[in-house]
Amino acid sequence: MSDRLYVGTHKGLFELGRNNGAWEVVDIRFLGDPVSAVLAHEDGSIYAALDLGHFGAKLWRRDRTGAWNELAVPVFPPKPDDAADDPHPWSLGKIWVLEPGGVPGRLWAGTMPGGLFRSDDGGASWSLIEALWRMPERRQWAGVAGGEQPGINSVLVDPRNPADIRVGVSTAGVWASTDKGASWDLINRGMYNEYMPPERREDPITQDVHRLARCTAHPEIVWCQHHNGVFRSTDAGARWHELTAIRPSKFGFAVAAHPHDGDTAWFVPAVKDERRIPVDGKVVVARTRDGGHSFEVLSKGLPQHHAYDLVWRHGLAVDGTGERLAVGSTSGGLWISEDCGDSWTMPEMRLPPIAVVRFAPL
Amino acid sequence: MPTVLFTSALHRFLPAPAQQVAGETVGGALAAVFASRPALRGYVLDDQGALRRHVAVYVGGQPVKDRLRLTDPVGPCDEIYVFQALSGG
Numbered sequence: 292m293s294d295r296l297y298v299g300t301h302k303g304l305f306e307l308g309r310n311n312g313a314w315e316v317v318d319i320r321f322l323g324d325p326v327s328a329v330l331a332h333e334d335g336s337i338y339a340a341l342d343l344g345h346f347g348a349k350l351w352r353r354d355r356t357g358a359w360n361e362l363a364v365p366v367f368p369p370k371p372d373d374a375a376d377d378p379h380p381w382s383l384g385k386i387w388v389l390e391p392g393g394v395p396g397r398l399w400a401g402t403m404p405g406g407l408f409r410s411d412d413g414g415a416s417w418s419l420i421e422a423l424w425r426m427p428e429r430r431q432w433a434g435v436a437g438g439e440q441p442g443i444n445s446v447l448v449d450p451r452n453p454a455d456i457r458v459g460v461s462t463a464g465v466w467a468s469t470d471k472g473a474s475w476d477l478i479n480r481g482m483y484n485e486y487m488p489p490e491r492r493e494d495p496i497t498q499d500v501h502r503l504a505r506c507t508a509h510p511e512i513v514w515c516q517h518h519n520g521v522f523r524s525t526d527a528g529a530r531w532h533e534l535t536a537i538r539p540s541k542f543g544f545a546v547a548a549h550p551h552d553g554d555t556a557w558f559v560p561a562v563k564d565e566r567r568i569p570v571d572g573k574v575v576v577a578r579t580r581d582g583g584h585s586f587e588v589l590s591k592g593l594p595q596h597h598a599y600d601l602v603w604r605h606g607l608a609v610d611g612t613g614e615r616l617a618v619g620s621t622s623g624g625l626w627i628s629e630d631c632g633d634s635w636t637m638p639e640m641r642l643p644p645i646a647v648v649r650f651a652p653l
Numbered sequence: 654m655p656t657v658l659f660t661s662a663l664h665r666f667l668p669a670p671a672q673q674v675a676g677e678t679v680g681g682a683l684a685a686v687f688a689s690r691p692a693l694r695g696y697v698l699d700d701q702g703a704l705r706r707h708v709a710v711y712v713g714g715q716p717v718k719d720r721l722r723l724t725d726p727v728g729p730c731d732e733i734y735v736f737q738a739l740s741g742g
Contacts, residue, residue: 345707345737346666346696361667361692367700382700 293610295651299326302643304339314638330389333652340386348385365400365408365417379404390446393453401443405432420472431496432463444604445503449510457528459503464495465528481531485519502604504548512553516546523583534583539570545607554582559602567601574598578632592635600624605647619645655682655727660736680723709738
């Protein structure tokens, strides 16, 4: 199991290590600054994106020697005259997700206001995926609730074919490219969006995909926590089936997929949708082990009295074995499980609000 | 030549010493600074070259009027202050 956990918070990046069975903070970086995305790369480097309130989005990398260096951030090209009516800014809001690209040096960055960027040199330089950004439909992408900008929250790279990419957008459904980003299709069918007018409820582009997670060993299996429920796809995100057995509620933001078992996934349900608090003030994790036909509500070790922790899109992680999990909340709650979620422990620390948790690769 | 001074809040992230530079507008003076310190640009301007929403620039004790194209004129004795706009807790 992975003995390193990176916790990106509103006030810095905390690296946790497991020593003698207990998790403790072994390093802190960017103390006081909001961390919006973290990637622990299999090459040993750590990437951290900052969302500085005044000075914009920044990107840093820790190399294998332990030295941190600031990298270039993705930059949008000059806004052309014919884009004057574009409802979204041509300027980086924040880096929302960072993923390895499956070939040496390649990284993907999903951002607000909805730009997807690729680096082929380990983050030293970035290119906007113009084909997606210039799709006419992109102007229909809607802002994330409470914000003005749409955002790419998930980037799934097919481990068998690094040219095959799926991205999840809040709010614009699931987009797919099989040519490294040169062309794109809106592929999701079978989702519905309750808050839209009836004639647009099933329109793929209106779907509020909160988060996608893919089974590494069976990449055709993809899970989705959607604004209106949880869904599963067995064809890499094209057709979706709602998992109505989810308990105690179908709303939430996060999902984690078991890396080997295509029938197992975890969610963190909450009260929909303006309230965004745990059901009955109890933090729980919902787990299915049968492809979503049934769910167990896991609560051992999680707070069950007056707990109002919300878990954001990137606040749930599973390690490469599928046995160790971490949950981080908006109240700074952090819980770690060593047994697939059966039981949880809270390390002895009180952290700032957590945006992202991520295990180091095995 | 006008002088460009940066908030000490920036020093936490990268060097931003005061600089005397050639320039007849706010944009011209800032461009001269960024020519020698390119990493500073992204902390002050957005991708389209406008002032970041939460960055303030004052000349002669007044906020600049043109935050998009930075065309406010500056004189040789002016001091251009670049600092964080406080806009929330």
